[in-house]
Amino acid sequence: MQIMENPEGVLVTGLELFRLEDTLDCGQCFRFRRDGDGWRGVAGNRPLFLRETPEGVLFSCTREEFEAFWRGYFDLDRDYAALRDGYRNLSAQGKDLSSLRECALYAPGIRVLRQDAFEALISFIISQNNNVGRIQGIVARLCRRFGEPCGADPLEPDGVAYAFPVPEALAGRTEDDLALLRAGWRAGYILDAARKVASGEIDLPAIAALPLPEARAQLQTIRGVGPKVAECVLLYGMARMEAFPLDVWMKRAMKQLFPGCTPADFGDCAGIAQQYIFHYCRRHPSLVR
DNA sequence: GCCCAGGTATAAA
DNA sequence: TTTATACATGGG
Secondary structure (H helix, E strand, O other): EEEEEEEEEEEEEEEEHOHHHHHHHHOOOOOEEEEOOOEEEEEEOOEEEEOOOOOOOOEOHHHHHHHHHHHHHOOOOOOOHHHHHHHHHHHHOOOOHHHHHHHHHHHHHHOOOOOOHHHHHHHHHHHOOOOOHHHHHHHHHHHHHOOOOEEEOOOOOOOEEOOOHHHHHOOOOOOOOHHHHOOOOHHHHHHHHHHHHOOOOOOOOHHHHOHHHHHHHOOOOOOOOHHHHHHHHHHHOOOEEEEEEOHHHHHHHHHHHOOOOOOOHHHHHHHHHHHHHHHHHHHHHHHOO
16 A cells, blocks of 8 residues: 555555445435435545545545544454454354355455444444435434534535534433424433443443453443344444444345354454355345345 | 334333 | 334335
8 A cells, every 4th residue: 555645635545445436425424425426425423535546545634634534444454354364264064154255256346444432333223124225314403413523424404514413412312302304213212321331320431342242242232222222333333354244135145145154253354254155145136135 | 195214222022 | 932013213
């Protein structure tokens, strides 16, 4: 990876296996949209525009911002090629994981984003029994109404980029206050999560460091957080790459593609394998119907 | 109208 | 412990 400054921002070259569409349009984050030939969005309180050029990926930020945040956010220091090859050789106790190579062909440029834990928690509470378009709409309204302005966003009606709300900005609200989100019954879940985090009853950084079973159990004390949401928070919001979100699709895909295998068979980077499988399923709906 | 969307809480078997 | 149902929105 080479990093060069230019008048538009920071140009990153020499990156293998990094494609913006694979990474930003796959249901792991809900705040990035296409903008012309690139993508625009906000992570936490940091707005960003980025696009692919023949030379590399161009980030519209300073070198300091890239180094301090975006480099980690996009997981750019992980060697995904080595990981993919590692999976090829990882045949735990005779378990056949060879289908994974085929899966990885359908989203070779995916990176597992390292999002803020609270943002991931609220986002995936909203995601339950919901579709990506509507999730994005609810999250956008949440940020416009309860997030702090944090820069410019030409795609917003008022041209302002809004940060993801901090827990304290939500904890004191009522379900009526959240009615404008049109989040339905998830509004109560959002409030419970925000209140538990704001009060300290839920300590997200502490949970992130816990063994997986305890971390899952603590997350699931939040109303509206079940096995699936907890797993998404661990994988996308706590950089716990052993986490493996199992939804209806994934359960069926596992039976078809990896009979007899469990998430644990994919090792300490199971979550990345899960991403490859998820993308494969999206391209092969007949497999999981 | 009907069905579905990367689920979860709740009540019943 | 497992299975059924309601839950609010909105798009196809």
